[in-house]
Amino acid sequence: MTPTLVRHHSYADTATAVDPGTRARDWAEIQERMLAPLYEAVYERLEVGTGTRLLSLGCGSGLALLIAAARGAHVTGVDTDTERLALARGRLLPDPGSDAGTPAGHARLVDGDPSAAASADGTPYSLITAFTPIGCSSGDGERLVDALRSAVPLAARGSTVVLAGWGPPERCATAPVLRLAGRLSDGARAPLTGGWRPWERDDLEEVAFRAGLSPDGSGRVACPFGYADMDSAVRGLLSTRLFDAAVVATDQDRVAKEVAEALRPHLRKDGTIWMPNVFRYLVCTT
Numbered sequence: 001m002t003p004t005l006v007r008h009h010s011y012a013d014t015a016t017a018v019d020p021g022t023r024a025r026d027w028a029e030i031q032e033r034m035l036a037p038l039y040e041a042v043y044e045r046l047e048v049g050t051g052t053r054l055l056s057l058g059c060g061s062g063l064a065l066l067i068a069a070a071r072g073a074h075v076t077g078v079d080t081d082t083e084r085l086a087l088a089r090g091r092l093l094p095d096p097g098s099d100a101g102t103p104a105g106h107a108r109l110v111d112g113d114p115s116a117a118a119s120a121d122g123t124p125y126s127l128i129t130a131f132t133p134i135g136c137s138s139g140d141g142e143r144l145v146d147a148l149r150s151a152v153p154l155a156a157r158g159s160t161v162v163l164a165g166w167g168p169p170e171r172c173a174t175a176p177v178l179r180l181a182g183r184l185s186d187g188a189r190a191p192l193t194g195g196w197r198p199w200e201r202d203d204l205e206e207v208a209f210r211a212g213l214s215p216d217g218s219g220r221v222a223c224p225f226g227y228a229d230m231d232s233a234v235r236g237l238l239s240t241r242l243f244d245a246a247v248v249a250t251d252q253d254r255v256a257k258e259v260a261e262a263l264r265p266h267l268r269k270d271g272t273i274w275m276p277n278v279f280r281y282l283v284c285t286t
Helices: 020-046 063-070 082-092 140-154 175-185 203-210 230-238 244-249 252-266
Strands: 053-057 074-079 107-111 125-134 155-166 214-222 225-227 273-275 278-285
Touching: 020 063, 020 082, 020 125, 020 155, 020 214, 020 225, 020 230, 020 278, 053 063, 053 140, 063 074, 063 082, 074 082, 082 107, 125 140, 125 203, 140 155, 140 203, 155 203, 175 244, 175 252, 203 214, 203 278, 225 230, 230 252, 230 273, 244 252, 252 273
Parallel strands: 053 074, 053 125, 074 107, 125 155
Antiparallel strands: 155 278, 214 278, 225 273
8 A cells, every 4th residue: 555654845934825836746745645545445446457448537646647557547637727737747748758657658638627538539438536535625516516527428338437535524533624724714705615614424425416427336445644744744734725715714824823733633752643534435337
């Protein structure tokens, strides 16, 4: 299983405002790997391999695609975050002539709507994944339904679609830290897209129903969040974008300081941060 305790990241000031490129790098270097056990468990269950044509919605900086490509899959990733997508291109589509490359050599990345991800030869996808966990950001279910409605027509009839979300709050040590995002964004003068909300047990089933998918099994995966120090933990959590509304409602300095305070119960004697979490995935068919 991919290790989740990340190395120390030395930064001058966690509270300093950062640009989107820095935030995307924090995601790629610190936070993204926390979900690697989820990716690996799903791929193992579905026997992803050389016969798989995978479309990843919200592919981010490409770790899930890289793992699938290592299993021999043909992979396509879609994302609207240009900074994260640029990092994915660096991982999966290296410059011509370089020694780097994807393990299988079959990768494609698309910026924007999933409908633009149709293969050039019209070959349908056999698997669609939406690994970005839904359920704690206002409107994330609606956005995923829209993305699925664009993506599902690109898959063969009876293909598999996998959705992911947070597990029961009582089994997610990170839940109290995420609730902080909701408290800090309360009192904003106008609704903030992406603001935190408590997740519910049937979030995934609701999305599947609205997208016209048929649930066909589910699973839970332990995905502990482990950080080498407090600085890395704060930067990693802020890179999730779940605190963006709180930053707009207050300021970067306050959010970073309060996140650090909320993390103190998870600070171990050696200075590392460790938070056990469980994530849930839902397997559907088109």
